[in-house]
Amino acid sequence: MRKGLIFVSSIVIMIPFLTACWNQKELTDLAFVMAMGVDKGKEKKFEVSFQIVNPGNVAPGQIGGGQGLPIAVYKSTGDTLTEAARAATKKVSRRLYYAHTNLVIISDDVAKKDLLLLLDAMDRDPEFRTTTELIIAKGKTRAEDLVSALTILDKLPVNKITKEIQSTEKMLGENMSINIDDFITNLISKGREPILNGYKVVGKIDKVNQAVNLKKTTTDAYLAADGLAVFKDGKLRGWINNNNARGVLWILNKVEGTGINLTWKDMKNAISIALIRSKTKVSAQFKGGKPMINVKIENEGWVSEVNTAIDLTNPKEIEKIESILMEETKKQILTSVKKAQKLKVDIFGFGEKIHLENPKRWKMLQKNWDEEFSKLQVNVEVESYIRREGIRTKPFWSEFSK
């Protein structure tokens, strides 16, 4: 008994000294990769840039903190993502840590050809989150430019992009948050094609990564969202610009709040409506053997601006405004649909709806869906409600123009 006790307790006492501390990694040995950019490489297939945070310069109130730049960017090349990531360790003193990576930026030319070769690495790695935002660097802007950009308001540039996308989704409805997981889900779905947000540097690209850029109130270069990238078979097919992006999000039921300008008695932009709620229902239907899509939207809003003399106390006027809002919404949505039909890419997931409606017919349609989609009849039905008029009923215009 006594011997056994000594034996067991000596083993227990030895445990802390004999273990190699499984998977232990001290914070100070980690390099937090906040964003990762993938460009086309010259010798190897990819050129990957890692945005690594310099904690001392980001955290507030630190001893000697806040002086230098918040981030450092390291680049490496490789034919695969893993190769590039491992090659990067030659340049970084710490272990690259991906669990806090919030953003992956793919350049335009990589997206056109090799995007699919990147996805599995990000999906498979246990450290890497599939909730990471995925965006496309549009046009001349390289992914590296976006990764190495410095931003004024947000100390961490990566926050600027991810937060911006989220707030635009809520307030404007022209961009929506799309992460790697969403992208892959849409990619493998037969009746739906993925989209991604486009981003670009506005202004002098070569200044975007310099601290000088932060010393001005109007920066020489800044990052801005620009359109939606449309994919077909995992390759970048085309872009939907900002004007049409809202229509797309509307059909995807992603619009929450936005502002719409309406024309009143030939006066353009006479009324502004701020939407506070919007709900979209998409259903498929077969008519005469032909598929048809019905989009039904209900939106609610309040009059945020009136630049002409309208008597808002009159319910009939409000009804009129409502019907104008309906028409406007319908118009915007149909334009977006047309745009997508032109690209022959079903980004709305209409195929999925038809599949649900009639799986047998869908099997036949599926083979030639792109063509079918481009000719698909889409009916849009909108119901709009004006709920409030702000804290003013009659605008000053009604007195002023008398």
Add this chain to the structure above:
Amino acid sequence: MLILSKILKTKRKKRQDDNIRQKLDPNLPKDLPILRSSQDNIVRLKEELGKSSDVVIREFKGSNYQGALVFIDGLVDNKVIMDFLLEPLIDTKPLPERVDIFQYLKEHAVAAGSISTIENWNQIYDNLFSGNTVIFIDGYNKAISAETKGWEKRSISNPTTQLSIRGPQDAFTETLRTNTALIRRRIKSPNLWIETMKIGKVSQTDTAILYIKGIANEKIVEEVRKRLNRINIDELLESGYIEQLIEDQSWTTFPTTYHTERPDVVVSQLVEGRVAIVVDGSPFVITAPAIFIQFFQAPDDYYSRFDISTGIRLLRIIAFLIALIGPSTYIAATTFHQEMIPTTLVIAIAAQRENVPFPAFVEALIMEVTFEILREAGLRLPRTVGQAVSIVGALVIGQAAVQAGIVSPIMVIVVSITAIANFSTPVFAMAIAARLLRFVLMGLATILGFYGMMLGLMFMSIHLCSIRSFGVPYMMPLAPFNIRNQQDVFVRFPIWQFTNRPPFISKGNIARIGQNQKPGPPDPHDDRSKGEKS
């Protein structure tokens, strides 16, 4: 003559031998009779007490009798002895003829409240050391014992270890009788039974078992009696001695008996069917059986309304968990699971740790040990230097330590919250268990991260479920779970829903409150209230 002196000598020698034996083994029973001659008794007493200076022997002579009066200075009230014992005894009025002098004196001369006749030698000591005065009368082989207790004692004061905002503010003292009186005053029922025994071979400390006949489980009372009788130690200075000798399980950090210095707490536990053990010389009363959740129930819980006390009790349990796993969570999250910390926070922590030379475990250990040292020092140090320690302490665990680059600011926060959380457990014995296990969990978190912590917590839960207090499972009524006994666990139900005494403690007699105890506005259909109105 020679023979007589020889006999006397051998007798004396034998007596001395007895004395020596007594000194070697204090527990040796000496069933000697009291001698007829008070002179001989005095000689024997002096021998056996080693001429102790506090033993006062006063010989007296009455009209036709003589004797001696023995008491221990300091344990008795001198005034009582002078006025009510000595004065009547040395009265020189002749006694009526043909009376039994012993009986007469006992009835007429000794004017003490409680008197008794002693017939053998052992009882003399019992009486002397409890503050009674022993009177020998020449010619009788028995003695009178008169109660003259009157030693210096501390008066009842406020509780110092278990404070409450609302509720009685008296606490037990070091005197057994005062303590039982405090309880008796609150339970005016003949069913409150007090059994007294002496424990400690040398110290012969009075110990009382209190229970309410009819509510307390007879089996548990018998078990307590058995365990107390088994105790055979030299001295009993505090109820803590007893606690360690009657526990079911010694190998545990968790307390399996409850102790308190508040009479109201003892009363509430007696009424629930528990047994209380009061030890003379200790202001802490033990109650048993104890269950885990009991250590999170503060007296305030029952004195304020149920919604408030439920919230506060939940807070206390959360604080216990923080005290238990605070530092280990920090270690596990910063060295294994950085992905679990929000990005901004992990960067802030990383920035703080940038200048710290130690791994997180060492950092945490330094701070925790420093704090424990401070706390221990604060407890022991003389009151006059208290200020100095708190100033130095604030420097060691604070900005200075951070600026010196030994620890990071976040660690200071973790240590502080742990420390404060630890103090919110109402019973110190439970708080200290968390304090100890915290270090074990810290070690496990260093080796295996959250996985290790979970292993540790699982072992802890299994252990908690395995221990018992006087046969009652420690985790009652959580494990084994009983839905009907949850009135006083995490949620403190309204008093009018406390329908039962905990059946796992008081078997049988468990109905606690009457029907329709729920208060409400006056009933308009009630005849009486109608009548009063008109």
